[in-house]
Amino acid sequence: MLYRRFGKTDLRLSVFTFGAMRYLDSKENAVNTVKEAVRLGINHLETARGYGESEKFLGAAFRAGVPRDKVYVTTKIPPTPDGETMRRQIEESLSRMGIDRIDIFDLHGINTREHLELSVRKNGCLEAIRRAVAEGLIGHLGFSTHGPLPLILDTIATGEFESVNLHYYYFNQRNAPAIELAHRLDMGVFIISPTDKGGQLFKPPARLVELCAPYTPIAVNHRFLLCDPRVHTLSLGAANPAEFAPHLVVADMGGPLSEAEAAIIARLDRQFREIPSACEQCYQCLPCPEAIHIPEVLRLRNLAVGFEMDDFARYRYNMFGNAGHWFPGTKANGCTECGDCLPRCPVGLDIPALLGQTHQMLHQGERKRLWG
Structure with a gap:
């Protein structure tokens, strides 16, 4: 040790x-x-x-x-x-x-x-x-x-x-x-x-x-x-x-x-670069008028799409709205497609479409953090 x-x-x-x-x-x-x-x-x-x-x-x-x-x-x-x-x-x-x-x-x-x-x-x-x-x-x-x-x-x-x-x-x-x-x-x-x-x-x-x-x-x-x-x-x-x-x-x-x-780290880095429509985690899309934590939602999408980490992504995604300040943000289906985030994304992601896709992929019901 x-x-x-x-x-x-x-x-x-x-x-x-x-x-x-x-x-x-x-x-x-x-x-x-x-x-x-x-x-x-x-x-x-x-x-x-x-x-x-x-x-x-x-x-x-x-x-x-x-x-x-x-x-x-x-x-x-x-x-x-x-x-x-x-x-x-x-x-x-x-x-x-x-x-x-x-x-x-x-x-x-x-x-x-x-x-x-x-x-x-x-x-x-x-x-x-x-x-x-x-x-x-x-x-x-x-x-x-x-x-x-x-x-x-x-x-x-x-x-x-x-x-x-x-x-x-x-x-x-x-x-x-x-x-x-x-x-x-x-x-x-x-x-x-x-x-x-x-x-x-x-x-x-x-x-x-x-x-x-x-x-x-x-x-x-x-x-x-x-x-x-x-x-x-x-x-x-x-x-x-x-x-x-x-x-x-x-x-x-x-x-x-x-x-x-x-x-191995280089291999993982390359895998990130191959994710289609990957969020680069710049956080420039925040704040969201609907309180969606866009970068975290799309980070979970990155992991599910790029690394098949679906179980982990669902585990975290379904805590949105249920863990207060320990894991803030609402689920992505709250997106109204207002477009407020679009001009702020430096790589031009279609954020509303990706939010909808992520919710459909990951939503399985409500989950709370271990210590409420």
């Missing part, structure tokens, strides 16, 4: 973080999964107040013998309207986990301008977190985000945070400028859910398997991330002890891409 300095925190974290959001079948399973993570060399355990009984089960793992002094713990709490509420919730999280210090505390889900303003305003929740840091209840402060790139850049630029937890994968590189800004400010960079949100790579379609051969899509995506020294740790949300295995083949591979790996 490789370890990397997590930015200005100076903590040395394993390149895989155990994301404790899917191990909730039972307390016994949770404890065994945490023990296996630590046995494999993972020294960063990440949970959240909102992940069901996750904090409680992590506490059970400590009581069952997981050495607290050998691991770093991150928990996440959303911005609160006042400092008193935040303080109470911090103390509740500490109590549930049975620990006296949160090594890294993340403000969970700075996804909108309102979340950022709520956090940094005078006498707000950030002041309460700072007091907890001064008292030793919290070691370091970061934030997690599913928000748009401009908001992520502005949140990083506040200088209030030591780390950022965000989406960035081979199949979604929109947040590359945030990775660069975080690097310039010496912030820790933690990648959210690279195997699931990165394309449900644990159940890849035959076309994607073929393109990534002789490696697995999971390994290719991990290497795309870990060859970048600006990226420090990747979330690995194993639901049970057996689910670590597919990731371990790259756990000690942190250098530049090999010739064979670079050839």
